Amino acid sequence: MGIGIDLGGTTIKGGIVNNQGKILLERLIKTQSHRGYSELLNDLLTLIKELLLYAPDEQLIGIGIPGILSGDGAIVVSCPNLRWKNVTLKKDLEARLTQEVNLVNDATAAGIAEAAFGSTLGKTSSMMITLGTGVGGGLILNGRIISGSHGVATEVGHMLMEKNFYSCGCGKNGCLETFASATALIRYCKMRMELGVESSLTTEEMLDGKIIIDAAKAGDPLALEAVNRLAKYLGWAIANISDIVDPEIYTIGGGLSYAGNFLLEKIRMETLKRLTYPQNAVPEIVLAMFRNEAGMIGAANLKRFI
Amino acid sequence: MGIGIDLGGTTIKGGIVNNQGKILLERLIKTQSHRGYSELLNDLLTLIKELLLYAPDEQLIGIGIPGILSGDGAIVVSCPNLRWKNVTLKKDLEARLTQEVNLVNDATAAGIAEAAFGSTLGKTSSMMITLGTGVGGGLILNGRIISGSHGVATEVGHMLMEKNFYSCGCGKNGCLETFASATALIRYCKMRMELGVESSLTTEEMLDGKIIIDAAKAGDPLALEAVNRLAKYLGWAIANISDIVDPEIYTIGGGLSYAGNFLLEKIRMETLKRLTYPQNAVPEIVLAMFRNEAGMIGAANLKRFI
Numbered sequence: 205m206g207i208g209i210d211l212g213g214t215t216i217k218g219g220i221v222n223n224q225g226k227i228l229l230e231r232l233i234k235t236q237s238h239r240g241y242s243e244l245l246n247d248l249l250t251l252i253k254e255l256l257l258y259a260p261d262e263q264l265i266g267i268g269i270p271g272i273l274s275g276d277g278a279i280v281v282s283c284p285n286l287r288w289k290n291v292t293l294k295k296d297l298e299a300r301l302t303q304e305v306n307l308v309n310d311a312t313a314a315g316i317a318e319a320a321f322g323s324t325l326g327k328t329s330s331m332m333i334t335l336g337t338g339v340g341g342g343l344i345l346n347g348r349i350i351s352g353s354h355g356v357a358t359e360v361g362h363m364l365m366e367k368n369f370y371s372c373g374c375g376k377n378g379c380l381e382t383f384a385s386a387t388a389l390i391r392y393c394k395m396r397m398e399l400g401v402e403s404s405l406t407t408e409e410m411l412d413g414k415i416i417i418d419a420a421k422a423g424d425p426l427a428l429e430a431v432n433r434l435a436k437y438l439g440w441a442i443a444n445i446s447d448i449v450d451p452e453i454y455t456i457g458g459g460l461s462y463a464g465n466f467l468l469e470k471i472r473m474e475t476l477k478r479l480t481y482p483q484n485a486v487p488e489i490v491l492a493m494f495r496n497e498a499g500m501i502g503a504a505n506l507k508r509f510i
Numbered sequence: 511m512g513i514g515i516d517l518g519g520t521t522i523k524g525g526i527v528n529n530q531g532k533i534l535l536e537r538l539i540k541t542q543s544h545r546g547y548s549e550l551l552n553d554l555l556t557l558i559k560e561l562l563l564y565a566p567d568e569q570l571i572g573i574g575i576p577g578i579l580s581g582d583g584a585i586v587v588s589c590p591n592l593r594w595k596n597v598t599l600k601k602d603l604e605a606r607l608t609q610e611v612n613l614v615n616d617a618t619a620a621g622i623a624e625a626a627f628g629s630t631l632g633k634t635s636s637m638m639i640t641l642g643t644g645v646g647g648g649l650i651l652n653g654r655i656i657s658g659s660h661g662v663a664t665e666v667g668h669m670l671m672e673k674n675f676y677s678c679g680c681g682k683n684g685c686l687e688t689f690a691s692a693t694a695l696i697r698y699c700k701m702r703m704e705l706g707v708e709s710s711l712t713t714e715e716m717l718d719g720k721i722i723i724d725a726a727k728a729g730d731p732l733a734l735e736a737v738n739r740l741a742k743y744l745g746w747a748i749a750n751i752s753d754i755v756d757p758e759i760y761t762i763g764g765g766l767s768y769a770g771n772f773l774l775e776k777i778r779m780e781t782l783k784r785l786t787y788p789q790n791a792v793p794e795i796v797l798a799m800f801r802n803e804a805g806m807i808g809a810a811n812l813k814r815f816i
Contacts, residue, residue, distance in 0.1 A: 272787070281790060329659050343754070345656060352756025353635050354791030362786040363750045366672055374786055444669045448649070448754050450658025480668040480680055481578070484587060485660030 206264035207255050208504030209248070210310065213237070213270060213285030218251045219497070220259045221504035225321030227497055229258050237286045244286065245296055252301065265305045266503035267293070268313035273355040277307050277510075281355060306506050312349050312358060313502030314494065315342025318455050320505045322493035329451040332492065333360065333438070334458035338373075339381035345449060349509045360445065361385070365437055369395055383437035386413030386460055392430045401426050417463040431463075432470060439474025446487055447480055457492030464491065512570035513561050514810030515554070516616065519543070519576060519591030524557045525803070526565045527810035531627030533803055535564050543592045550592065551602055558607065571611045572809035573599070574619035579661040583613050583816075587661060612812050618655050618664060619808030620800065621648025624761050626811045628799035635757040638798065639666065639744070640764035644679075645687035651755060655815045666751065667691070671743055675701055689743035692719030692766055698736045707732050723769040737769075738776060745780025752793055753786055763798030770797065 210217040216235050219227040233251055237244060248267075256262060271283025278294040280286075297305045308316070315324075315332030324330035324344075332342035339361030343350040350357045361381035362374055370391055372379035382388050390411045397403055403426035404419055405411060419427035442454055456468065472489050476482055494501060516523040522541050525533040539557055543550060554573075562568060577589030584600040586592075603611045614622070621630075621638030630636035630650075638648035645667030649656040656663045667687035668680055676697055678685035688694050696717045703709055709732035710725055711717060725733035748760055762774065778795050782788055800807060 327659075341754075345651060346654060348652060350651060350755055352752075352791075353633075353758035353793070354756055354787070356752070356787050356791040357754065357756035359753045359756075359786050363753045364746060364784055376784070376786065379786075440670060444750065445754055446658075446662070447665045447669045448647075448663065448751055449656055450660055450663035450665075452659035478670055478682070480665050480682065480685075481660070481662050485578075485658075485662040487659070 205259065205262060206266060206504030206507070207252065207259065207262050208313075208500035208502065209252070209265070209267040210313070210499030210503060211235070211248070211267055211269050211286070212499075216248065216251060217500055218255050219500040219504065220255055220262070221501050225317070225501050225505075227500060229255065230500070231255060235286065241288060241291050245293070249297065249300055252297075263303050264504065264507050265301070265303050266313070266506035267305065267307050268310040268499040268503040269307055270310045273307055273309060273351065275351070275353050275355045277351060277355070280307065306510065308349065308503060308506050309340070309342070309351070309358070310499050311340030312342035312351070313506065314457055314492065314498035315344055315455070316349065316502035316505050316509050317494045317498040318457070318492055319344050319509070321501065323455045323490045324453050327452045329449070329453075331445060331449070331451040331454045333442075333454060333456055335385060335438075335456060335460035336458035337385060337387055339385050340458070343449065343451070344509060345451070347509065349506075360441060363441055363444070365440060380437060380441050384434045384441070389413050389416045389430050389434060392433060393426055396426055396429070403427065413460050414462065417460065417467070421466055431467065435467065435470035435474045438471050439476075440478055442471070442475045442487070442489070443478035443480070446485070450485065451487055453488040453490065455490050455492045457494070457498065461491055511565065511568060512572060512810030512813070513558065513565065513568050514619075514806035514808065515558070515571070515573040516619070516805030516809060517541070517554070517573055517575050517592070518805075522554065522557060523806055524561050525806040525810065526561055526568070527807050531623070531807050531811075533806060535561065536806070537561060541592065547594060547597050551599070555603065555606055558603075569609050570810065570813050571607070571609050572619070572812035573611065573613050574616040574805040574809040575613055576616045579613055579615060579657065581657070581659050581661045583657060583661070586613065612816065614655065614809060614812050615646075615648065615657070615664070616805050617646030618648035618657070619812065620763055620798065620804035621650055621761070622655065622808035622811050622815050623800045623804040624763070624798055625650050625815070627807065629761045629796045630759050633758045635755070635759075637751060637755070637757040637760045639748075639760060639762055641691060641744075641762060641766035642764035643691060643693055645691050646764070649755065649757070650815060651757070653815065666747060669747055669750070671746060686743060686747050690740045690747070695719050695722045695736050695740060698739060699732055702732055702735070709733065719766050720768065723766065723773070727772055737773065741773065741776035741780045744777050745782075746784055748777070748781045748793070748795070749784035749786070752791070756791065757793055759794040759796065761796050761798045763800070763804065767797055
């Protein structure tokens, strides 16, 4: 058992997770980041204490954070969604609780959920890739999460691929997530339509990743071009990651993974084209099992993957 | 203490290495790979037994291999220099010795030597990059070597960067080692001279990496262009590796590292330009301490990094 918190930009979700990865009890509160760090810390403590009422003997508390932690995992160095910079979250929570609190990047938490109970169960090395507004990653090698000496490992969304027509929010040009996220799909389709390319998509409506993927499945040439482009860059990135750490399996999660096998088959094909040893060293690539609950389940199980 | 073997394409070097990383005794034999696997195995056993005469109580034997091992490290899957494919080297040696034998990729062995006694001593995460005819890598995370689930981790020379004017020996086009090795320097300078670019280098002489680096240091514009190009791609690769595993330190070895600070400063600058978090997550980049003896020292110390 463990308590897992998923600290999102709009909602803070907390759950009591059993040893089979099932959420026994879940509580949500709105994230009111405009109220500042100390108020948000109070909200977080209230939520944890509420969960502890139902699991008073629980000693494991893990928190998934959509941001960058320090190398030792104690400090939230940067979390734009919460407007946090260098906050001593671990220390501040532990000062007011009797339990140990551990922090983890949210994509890594999702990777833990998959490794502990989901699509990568039983593998000692696995890489989670989350495709959403951006591209996130979580890497487990020899059964341990890889957080990096400066806490910035598996920032795979910022691997530089090649020049792109728009720059990344991080300030660089060419980041993977400007080619392989929902944002990338939308930007690419809009750019092509502005150049006069015809499509069943219109620039009028609020485009999102799901609309583009559905249009691609329905045969719209531009949407299909955009999805194929995404798969190409993701396959390229996966091949390069395999050249560095050679995980046994990749699992694809995040909002765009709803595209299912339609997208998965494309990613597999594009990866295979670029692997250095396609004859004898081909990683499995699968879809993640958990969705919105991944962060809580992973955070609750963090301790045994540290 | 340990016995370390460096199984090269032209020489097999064996050494008794003490706990301070000093080679107490060294023996060399010529690699006669044309005689086939069983003869080479006999030569290797003879060399090991000769070393054991001087260190009869030694229980640790490690062998660095210039090729690809299986995920469990028992089989040499591919070693073009020795014309080996899928040879059961660990089993075959252990059948005729009382000691345990462990195998390791040669660049990883060099990385171990640096981590145990050299430029990355005291760091729990480090990445060795060897710049020679090709580009090799060795990664240590949490004090353990990362060999990969299929044995092909740290094949960083084959990370795909962008299209290049010649293809890699592996069959792909765009591999890092076609931009950032001695071979890459030579091919680039020759290509540019054939296009009429003037240089103090001539196509007549046998160009090598050292000649090009010396010419760059002396101010030859083409040689300088070639070295700057190498540094650019290496900085790009290092930034991408940091986005995946974020090691504390990189150490640059191999023949081209003789270029010293002249090359190192360029690599640091090109890396810094491409890091995702240049303010708060900058890895150290240093020159390797060991040279020709790195393979033996690393192989002898393999066991404690597995």
